[in-house]
Amino acid sequence: MKDYLISPDCISHPDSPVLSAVFQQSDRIRNTPDHQHEHGQIFGSTAGLLSVDAGHHRWVVPATHAVWIPPGMYHGLLSHGPYSGWSVWVSATACETLPTNAQVLSVSALLREAVLRATSWRDGSRSAAQNHLTEVILEEIRAARPVPLGLPMPQDPRLLKIARALSEHPNDCSPMGSWAKWAGVAPRTLSRRFVIETGFRFSEWRQRVRLLQALELLAAGQSVTNVALGSGYENVSAFITLFRQVFGMTPGRYAHSIALSSDKPAFSALGSLKS
Template sequence: MPSTLISPSTAASADGPLIVAVVREGAEPRITERHCHGRGQLLGATQGLLSVDAGDSQWVVPATHAVWIPPGTAHGVRSHGPFCGWSVYVLASECVGLPEAPCILTVSGLLREVVLRTAGWGEGDWAPAQTRLAGVLLDEIRTLPRATLGLPMPRDARLRRIAQALSDRPDDERRLEEWAAWAGIAPRTLTRRFVQETGFSFTEWRQRVRLLRALERLAAGMPVTRVALELGYDNVSAFIALFRRTFGVTPGRYFAPHESL
């Protein structure tokens, strides 16, 4: 397991600086096992992708977005390729008014600049200007638009077993009835409860997990055609059309150069 970005005592502390911002780059992928701490955390990548498992949701997050994790929420993180990322740890008492559940936020240019400016600040006494800048960062977290890249996991143990299997093998072509038999649940119950517990139909959920895995592969430089075929699409054009409907751009344009941190 890699070393923590900040000391465990600082992450757990109920006092200290309002925020602790960290920017890190490494030659190796970063895998942080599921854990929790007393501070809230906003995390993102400066390039590439991060897979984040927080609460009951999974996300694959590009560098244009960040994940907010409230204090005490269990979460794990994995980078795809060498780790290039940042985190802001927020004192629990300052999280009032911030999102109460894990969510994805669209990163603004102002947020990027503030993170860069505050990274590496010491934990001693701050000048008034530093406190004001920390307040700007908290205001940005409160007002940044939320994105819908997430994939909520169902709570029912049988449905969760199906969802985990599809997350591991998104190219699995079994029909709904076959999945229901495999998990020991009636097909009609599976259909109804998937919508109730995730907000997606079974088909929509499976499409979404394929698209999130597609982001991982595309970020690693895999050609679009190969990505589509490995994820179970016989028609590459259909994959591209679904990708564009979901993310607003084609796979080839999704990772077009953007302003980095």
């Protein structure tokens, strides 16, 4: 029996509303195989990282961002740790003015709050107030800024095994040789294939998955020191230097920018991940 977040009948019936939303918190890892449907979908986690497959894309996405999937595109996800997340389905007709390609999106505080409200709606017709909030959600999706924040995942099953393990435990400091032995691949092959399939050297990829976790922890209000040491960095200075190199600002400044304003996208000030 398939573990649907929402029954397909609830969104595929001719009289289904334009938008349906759901929130789920579980003590289990969620692994949704590739599938497609006629609706558009935007989803994200509230804690932890998600690995998302969408068309030819494969990303690691932090809880501070969401993924938009247009109608008809094959997609799937894997949570790294127990799943806690939300999802919104949008009718094909309403998707005509929404993005036509899969994207990692910056999520505004308004969108998060509107989705939270929508998850309490029951099936059936919508009130005038609910229809208005539906339009707010759709407009926020249109206005959301796509960001190249998702981290590419390798395709080779051996490398993918390593990448998923690192996504679950970014602070693991085992050397590359140990990971290669664990996955049954020669270290030289691992090094070469990681660059070919992700665009990053193994060490760079590991640093970036740590940074994705760091973004999430900083957004949750943890101190720079706790985030640095908890993410596997040997010292705080090394963490601050790398964070500034990749995002163009210090982690302290980033955390301060979040504290100053909750009505802007959480990462509106961040640049893209630099190679």
